[in-house]
Amino acid sequence: MPVLRSIRERFAVERPLDGVRVAACLHVTGETANLVRTLIAGGAETALCAANPLSTRDDVAAALVERHGAVVQARRGEGPDAYADHIGALVKSRPQITLDDGADLISTLHAVGADAGMLGSMEETTTGLVRLRSLDGLACPVLAVNDARTERTINDRFGTGQSAFDGILRATNLLLSGRTVVVLGYGWTGKGIALRARGAGAEVIVCEVDPLRALEARMEGFGVMPALIAAERGDVFITVTGGRDVLRAEHFERMKDGAVLANAGHFDVEIDLAGLRALAVEVRDVLPLVEQYDLGGDRRLNLLARGRVVNLAAAEGHPAEVMDVSFALQALCVEYLARSEGKLPPGVQPVPDAIDDEVARLKLASLGVHIDVLSDEQRAYLGIWAPDAPVEG
């Protein structure tokens, strides 16, 4: 994780977080440990609990406590009560800055009025942001790291674009070349998946409800059509809309024998599993991650990873370098909140462009890529006074 490492090295010198109390409710994994160590290197007193007990690595938790001095409240497989206790413990530690993956920590702080006076918070999921935007009277700023441009670019488009197919291939060992792949949803992630499907030799069909996205997909040369028609043509279907029941009985009924169903959206509701089960005369496991739904009449549909997000459930999730960018963004946001000293307005707000730019700059450096800088004359011509502002094409 070279981007985060370069930030850690700077933090160790500048100590921008000296004495700041930070609490994080995240997946307790090796990558998260790197983030925690970075915050500690910057001077923060850091406490951590697990956003999901199933992903907790106890060895990582132990090392953070013993070697790096973090407070960690997490045990693999812990139940709901333990989770509530751990959140409670973090709340009691009176954090000044929080990091969330689902908004549980900041919501609890808000419920007890402890968000007032905080330097700020961060949330890295769409779901958490929806939740926070609907809260009344949020008393501290919340940076929407989930919506940052680097996050969208690296994580959604290029990260999931690759890892979704990594999951599909590990589950099925299917040859993508010569197949028709139907991508349902053409948001950032859907764009990445459509691009990689084409790059793997598939014919690609996109289904959308948003006219501008649908138009963009069409202008890229993809087939665009209603899902009901695509259902008859596809060999592989990938849902990535953020919505629910994107594929349902009326689609299953039109699909070809052997069609593969995968979900790359966050929740396992994009494929209507109950509807699929109701149509099936028999369901059998044909491979470790493939359930075959026999619909009778010589038609069998293959569901991957029970409809859970396929890059995590069937492969290793994101490459470490994707997490590197996400956590670098979070580390810089913690620094920004600390340096802003509570002067930011309360409520959900975007990550400042300057942070996005800095992450991009560090990522380019890690790739060994150098770029140009504007001369003063060029800057004057463009009417730019801020340093390093972009040139419009």
Next chain:
Amino acid sequence: MPVLRSIRERFAVERPLDGVRVAACLHVTGETANLVRTLIAGGAETALCAANPLSTRDDVAAALVERHGAVVQARRGEGPDAYADHIGALVKSRPQITLDDGADLISTLHAVGADAGMLGSMEETTTGLVRLRSLDGLACPVLAVNDARTERTINDRFGTGQSAFDGILRATNLLLSGRTVVVLGYGWTGKGIALRARGAGAEVIVCEVDPLRALEARMEGFGVMPALIAAERGDVFITVTGGRDVLRAEHFERMKDGAVLANAGHFDVEIDLAGLRALAVEVRDVLPLVEQYDLGGDRRLNLLARGRVVNLAAAEGHPAEVMDVSFALQALCVEYLARSEGKLPPGVQPVPDAIDDEVARLKLASLGVHIDVLSDEQRAYLGIWAPDAPVEG
């Protein structure tokens, strides 16, 4: 222009512009005539003058007057005085809505205080928007049609992406396959050009000053490097930054014999022509749109169209269907300003998403493409109450 036609047909029925005085300072071409006819069909009293006397088609102007009842102040090749007179005439007509291509009309109205009370204005160039944003006390709303998402997508990325190469091929009859194309600037247009260069079999190098754009280019698999290094590798150079002196002496000095220089940005200042001339021992016209600069030492650089925007200067500019989308957007913006009845705040503001969506929807229809709609349950799940809001991927 099927999109604009469908709007014209609706306007003729609904008459949303009945009695509204509209003035436009645009290129007086066949495409513009279609826009003017659409406004008239909607009930507007429309006056037109020429944003650029060189593009004026006198036959089009005559037909608008004689057949469609527009007031037209334009003559091909007219001088600056005539231009000032024509703007003045339009100002005197006390327009309620204006359309600009460079902000001359609205600026003049503002200078005499006539923007107060106007329903609003529209501007379709980046340059015009920069100018308007720097004006003090603009008293009416100005819709930044130049920044609308459909405009950016269809016009910049897909339109110029294609037509820039159309211009380069007509000027040179060069085989792009096997060549190294250097694209300077990776904004919307630069993205389109890089995409098409790759699609034509070229190796593509991108030069940028903005780190996030540079990172995005790199993640797409393009070579990204400083222009000084790219200068040694490129066979064809295309500037599209919006800035100036992007290619200059230090670059020319490193370029290979036979390199081709083209500009796809709005102004002819992206390639430093004076710097190029200063280095040359001889300049000769080798083809109608190709000037060869002999730098001595067996190195010759080929400048296309004297550095003017290559898709307009060497080919036919945008395909009609690109203008169709641009003018559809403008027609709908005129309607929006008329229906808003002066309730919008003053100042430059974005085109509402609903207008972008409507243009996309009409364009999809013209391509014969149908898309899905959300069910009520799906809409509820997504927390969307407005009609036709997009699904996040």
Next chain:
Amino acid sequence: MPVLRSIRERFAVERPLDGVRVAACLHVTGETANLVRTLIAGGAETALCAANPLSTRDDVAAALVERHGAVVQARRGEGPDAYADHIGALVKSRPQITLDDGADLISTLHAVGADAGMLGSMEETTTGLVRLRSLDGLACPVLAVNDARTERTINDRFGTGQSAFDGILRATNLLLSGRTVVVLGYGWTGKGIALRARGAGAEVIVCEVDPLRALEARMEGFGVMPALIAAERGDVFITVTGGRDVLRAEHFERMKDGAVLANAGHFDVEIDLAGLRALAVEVRDVLPLVEQYDLGGDRRLNLLARGRVVNLAAAEGHPAEVMDVSFALQALCVEYLARSEGKLPPGVQPVPDAIDDEVARLKLASLGVHIDVLSDEQRAYLGIWAPDAPVEG
């Protein structure tokens, strides 16, 4: 034409054609002049007549005679009698080596028994090769330059792949992005056209009769289907099969209003023009190279360049660098025939791989590209004794 120039420079030193009588029946153009000058530089006595009187450039013919000492029998627009006379004159000159574009010269020589004792001949069209393969008792070797791998790669795939769209855009100024392009025929040229159509943002459908080609197209991710179904989906149709009546009444009847018909095959029989005319209620010229066939019922089809090969009829044919490779191949074949001194067997035969390799090597040099060479150990491992034999992947 840097490849041919490098050969001319070597020929001028080595004089491999000293005193050899060469006769060529080719298009009398600037590119051909470069070939003739190369042969003369190698020592050949060269005579030239025009394969097609419409392409003859009289100034080129004159310069070849006056400045370079060639014998030229060609006048722009000459009739069939003059053509026969010119062929006759070349036959009388008792050439030792001939170059043909359609096999007229060598056929005439064969008819009078003058092929016996010749060093050999070359033919650069598929049609000419079909004709020669059906001849009884051809008495000299004929090199099938048309089938050489460099010719197929550079000329067919990359040359026509680009120039066909150059022609279509010049004729129509159509935006390819978002369109469905149907490519009929997936030979070398069809592959190039399909590749470029995709690279321009189109959705691509391929129609074929050969199962292996159809399979290859499908594995590349193209839609593959019978032409009758594709007829309903396409916006642009391009025939490139080498056959006839590829598009005919049954297809026209299914096409969408506004469909564009172009031919990129050698002859204008791929689109059944008579059949199209028979269906039309009206035909009008809508643009210089576009005839619109109104089929009634609001369906109009747009035929480009009257069905003649679109890259030649609507654009400038091949880029000069494509002809550079073709004529370099021919120059090296003349040398090979001269150096073989009549020891080759009679009949049509492939161009030796070593010549293809040499042309590729010179072309790479002209592009500034360097490649690796095998060590002796690597060569031994591969069991290769000949110099520079390829490594199999």
Next chain:
Amino acid sequence: MPVLRSIRERFAVERPLDGVRVAACLHVTGETANLVRTLIAGGAETALCAANPLSTRDDVAAALVERHGAVVQARRGEGPDAYADHIGALVKSRPQITLDDGADLISTLHAVGADAGMLGSMEETTTGLVRLRSLDGLACPVLAVNDARTERTINDRFGTGQSAFDGILRATNLLLSGRTVVVLGYGWTGKGIALRARGAGAEVIVCEVDPLRALEARMEGFGVMPALIAAERGDVFITVTGGRDVLRAEHFERMKDGAVLANAGHFDVEIDLAGLRALAVEVRDVLPLVEQYDLGGDRRLNLLARGRVVNLAAAEGHPAEVMDVSFALQALCVEYLARSEGKLPPGVQPVPDAIDDEVARLKLASLGVHIDVLSDEQRAYLGIWAPDAPVEG
């Protein structure tokens, strides 16, 4: 394996192999079992031994014996003596047709003079073909199934193109987007790998020794350069030349810290492992399939799967549908040899085009793809009398 299944169904009806003795020395896997069952369905008496004891699945061997009546000589992990015995047993069974994966069986038959009188043999590796072409006096025909066009297209280009990256991703979880991938060797497999690398968002550099292949790579827009220069630029290196020591000390010394080395060629000699070891100050296993060679000076190279063919060693080898095509080809070749009744000339010879076409046709059918057929008039125009001959583009 739908293609092989359709052949099995026909064989069961037509019994083209009735009483023919067939012996095969292949990998004893589930896919091979399908081939053996197909031959048995066609009436053959079939014996099988294992070309590689490590790939033998004992359960498959048992099932072939018990359920399908094959003779199988194979046990997982058997030593060289057992292998020799098994080959010997097959030789003694006096096969009329043999299938080989490395030419051991037919070579042994030839050594004892038993190839005389055989109906023929097949060989599916390049290495085996090299070996057979160097044999004196081979007395029966050998079909080079390895060189068949469907085999090259489906297996090499599309199969290995995908599965090589499947292996690399499983071993490293690397993000390909934004990386520079160097492909050494641009034969059929190298083409597939380069195509997929680009499709995954990488910048691609090709290294070659063959000028025509190098030119083709360049015309596709790939960077082409000597391996010594590419060594400094690459993030991931993939060898696929068929040769040896393609990457060696001089390349390792120039590589960047963190570079990944993978081999997709048949043998593990393409990366000079001894040379790599000699440069390293330390070697450690960093992941199950990744050895890190620390070269000192902050440079570490990551070798995948100890240089063995990465799609087999790090992933599951080919998708089943790739083997389906390979074995369909072999089944049809067995039928062809049986029906030819010994009338074919002895020696290595290509698979007849009609068999390639039939495999392609069956594969298209399995993909649900339909294609056109020529009319009699079209066929006459093309001068084709054989059924279903291809149309030249």
